[in-house]
Amino acid sequence: MIYRETGQFKASYAADQAIFRLVEDRIGMGAILFLAFVVMPLVGSQYWLETIMLPFLIYSLAAIGLNLLTGYAGQLSLGTGGFMACGAFSAYKLATAFPDLHVLLVLVLAGSITAAVGILFGLPSLRIKGFYLAVATLAAQFFLLWLFNRVPWFTNYSSSGVISAPPLAIFGDIWVTGFEATPVAKYLFTLSLVSILALAAKNMTRLKIGRAWMAIRDMDIAAEIIGIRPMTTKLSAFAISSFYCGIAGALWAFVYTGAVEALAFEINVSFRVLFMIIIGGLGTICGSFMGAAFIVLLPIFLNNTLLALGLAEAVALASHLEAMIMGALIIFFLIVEPHGLARLWQILKEKLRRWPFPY
């Protein structure tokens, strides 16, 4: 009744190729963006902006990156944490070596360096696939973290190994990192970046390159026969995915925690991001957001529930219970809907089209 395509004619190619072809979708997206850009900074407390929204947005970005690689191009990767660390440390080196460099340039360059590293560790994908590749990408995870931990050049010879991110400003004196940055500025900066990059990712998946990725994912030999180059396709997937992960890592270290340390990008981060895209939905951009929201919010929610129930006196016990419930929920979700939250959303939309007169 409310949500349907009847009567919405597309009169031009541009209208036919739009991302949101229905007026209702456009209104919905507009509402979400309005909520995120205007309402959230006005009503959100510091806790909400800094402890919930920032990690959610940054994880979403990393999840989009991994989704491009794993969901669209079909290359299973467990090196996300390593690539994020790479982004964080390149951004740190760039920001300290060239203090005048604009923050956006720092992020883009850090992403590009990570992309180059991603291509390097993506090379094995030309020979191996599936779980063999997943284990091979673990090499990236462990090697990169070791490198940043052990080689003092990366931490500018700091003795403690924990270094704070240098303050950077966008538009003159609006600080987005460092001590002077306000939560609202940090939040809006991250949100804008994530929105732009998500839009770019969405469009990429609709372009030739995205179609090539999907062809490689579905059957690489068949794709090769119809003229898709496996090498450029796979390596471009690694490069672009690493670019996204690198920026996510840089944002994590600079904007969210304010400290650049390798410990923040342990193997668990890789698994969390993988969870996000699987629970959100492989091969969907909106699924990356849903999965990130789920994985970021779930522990907070569980923690508060356990606190409310009075079960959290022992911190260790609470964290064990949390792990248990988390594991059980993941299995539950996989059994109920292996295609992820994005699929549930799609089913809901199908239902909405016929509501309230299903035939």
Added chain:
Amino acid sequence: METLEHILLQPFRSIAETPMFFLEVLIGGLMSGVMYALVALGFVLIFKASGVFNFAQGAMVLFAALFFVGFLELGWPVWLAVAGSVVVMVALAFAIERVVLRPLVNQPPIILFMATIGITFFLDGFGQTIWGSDVRRLDVGIPTTPLIVGDLYINQFDLFAAVICGLLVTVLALFFQFTPTGRALRAVADDHQAAMSVGIPLNVIWTIVWSVAGLVGLVAGVMWGSKLGVQFNLSLIALKALPVLILGGFTSVPGAIVGGLLVGAGEKVAEVFWGPLVGGAVEDWFAYVLALLFLLVRPQGLFGERIIERV
């Protein structure tokens, strides 16, 4: 040039100068490789029989060890503790087959892989909720004094581990080769559908395989537990078993052993002779990079089945 010589030549020179020390490091590495192989064995069993990449093997190792230690601390005699842990692991296999695997039949491998990560979280949390997260000492009476052969010091404990591992592999090989159940397991490993069509019950086979993997996990847990103490870290050993797996090939039991030996020896030698030159802790990643380079040359691992693909 000087640094290159430092990294490329110096370690070999020091190996040549102290051959006995090198031999000791090598043997120590091989022995710890045996321990990796023990964990990798559980992976291979499950991957062979059900095509599931069981990330939860490490968690199963920890889970089994926690229950074993817990039973011992309750004052149970060793044989009863062993029996109790075996019962727990078999029950776990039943539960996993029933709750996780059966509803996920026919899903793509990555979904099953994720499900096993879910199991990992659950088992880690569950085991530690019951038994707590303190480090527990496990002493099953294996001597740890070094054995002196000629000029070599060999850790008696490691030797014992190697013997246990050898026994386990022999028993498993006999079981796979000569019992009807073993034959059914191999049939399922070769071709699920063909096996089902000749009347082999898939669910039962899966339960058996997961039980066997649980028992292997128990052995690995007891050995690792007596070496390092029973603690959460045991769960992370699974990560070390992964490069062992891809070196040896996912589907090969001998591959798991040889891969384990290669990784163990390689990383110990690298750590002792090359580690100090680049800041130490080479052990963290050496196995992975070794496996990665190896895969570039031989994608299916040492003994893995050749992957043949058709459109």
